Amino acid sequence: MIKLIASDMDGTLLDAEMRISQENIEAIQYAQSHGIEFMVATGRNRSEALPALEEAGIDCAMITLNGAQVFDQEGNVVFSAPIDLETTQTILDILDEHQIYYEVSTNKGTYSESKEQRIENFAAHIAETMPHLTHKMAIAMTVARLEFLPIHFVDSIHELIVQDEITILKIICFHKEGAVYLGPAAKKINAYDELFVTSSGENNIEINHRAAQKGIAVSHVALNRNIDMKEVMTIGDNLNDVSMIQAAGVSFAMGNALSELKEYAKYVTEPNVQSGVGKAIRRAIDEEL
Known part of the structure; x- marks a missing residue:
């Protein structure tokens, strides 16, 4: 059973207007109602990621800057991998x-x-x-x-x-x-x-x-939560998502994802403009992927 979902933002969770669709919001709430934690794993920094999440009423932990920083739900830094x-x-x-x-x-x-x-x-x-x-x-x-x-x-x-x-x-x-x-x-x-x-x-x-990769950061979060990576689901669309797509037990590439990422992912969902994240979440839960 999935216990943790990590989703990319741009080209994935966000639509063409850089917003989170109602279908995606409701699917995240559906996951949370099943006791599944949702978080974002983005190339953005925290201040860039927050507006779309706050508008959607989503309060979650964050992997930011491709894994260079990990924040808990309260906004505290729990992991950092800087460049000297x-x-x-x-x-x-x-x-x-x-x-x-x-x-x-x-x-x-x-x-x-x-x-x-x-x-x-x-x-x-x-x-x-x-x-x-x-x-x-x-x-x-x-x-x-x-x-x-x-x-x-x-x-x-x-x-x-x-x-x-x-x-x-x-x-x-x-x-x-x-x-x-x-x-x-x-x-x-x-x-x-x-x-x-x-x-x-x-x-x-x-x-x-090199230590700042989404896959490494997701693994760090899962270990902290005592969650096996087989119980983690990741969703992305581009090359900076490859490491977390490879690391997770359940992985989805967006319909608009690069063909290379689709080759790494176990499943493919609809494009971001068609609420592909929401559809992937519901499929993973309802089909017990």
């Missing part, structure tokens, strides 16, 4: 060399050096997932969406990260040309054994400490 300062400086030098835009997530929030580049790169990401949109429509949708994703803009991230109170947890990089620019940089960064490079879209890469 020297390694971070090396990563940023590589990204600067390849002219790649990046944002750095820390214990004090997420930081960027350019609001304009942030909008451009997120618009490219939206256009990738919704190709029917014009560039102008993608920009407008991006501006509306980014209001829900808190970020701090600074003149120099290099100067920010040397401050004593700053702990670096994740670096996310974007380029509208995708792998053409990101690939060579990722290859250099991958040479560092302590780092783990993944992606949540064709035009980005996400860099974490």
Whole structure:
């Protein structure tokens, strides 16, 4: 019997409007009524993840920043896997060399050096997932969406990260040309054994400490709850979900997931815009998967 469900957010739990559908909300409540704990496992930081959850009335533990931080239901940090300062400086030098835009997530929030580049790169990401949109429509949708994703803009991230109170947890990089620019940089960064490079879209890469993976974080939570991984269900859509899809006894790929993730998952559900998470939860419970 399933005792713990961990779901990705973007492209999974959230619909095209970055909200949690009523069908998904009711399925989560259905799981909770069966004594099953629900939590999210997202690439977002906690402050970025909270608005959609609070709007839906969902109060849960969170795996954030791909597993770099785990929070209990009250918002206390119970696990953290940061990137050290020297390694971070090396990563940023590589990204600067390849002219790649990046944002750095820390214990004090997420930081960027350019609001304009942030909008451009997120618009490219939206256009990738919704190709029917014009560039102008993608920009407008991006501006509306980014209001829900808190970020701090600074003149120099290099100067920010040397401050004593700053702990670096994740670096996310974007380029509208995708792998053409990101690939060579990722290859250099991958040479560092302590780092783990993944992606949540064709035009980005996400860099974490090797211990910061969703699968590791879900296993940590399950161990803390005295739950066997065979009793854990995970749901995702992209490459940063692979580790938790592989680790769980019951795993679902979204209908809109990458084909590679579908190969790892035991089951496939409907796309995120059709409340695939809710359908997967009800199927898993009703069919006793």
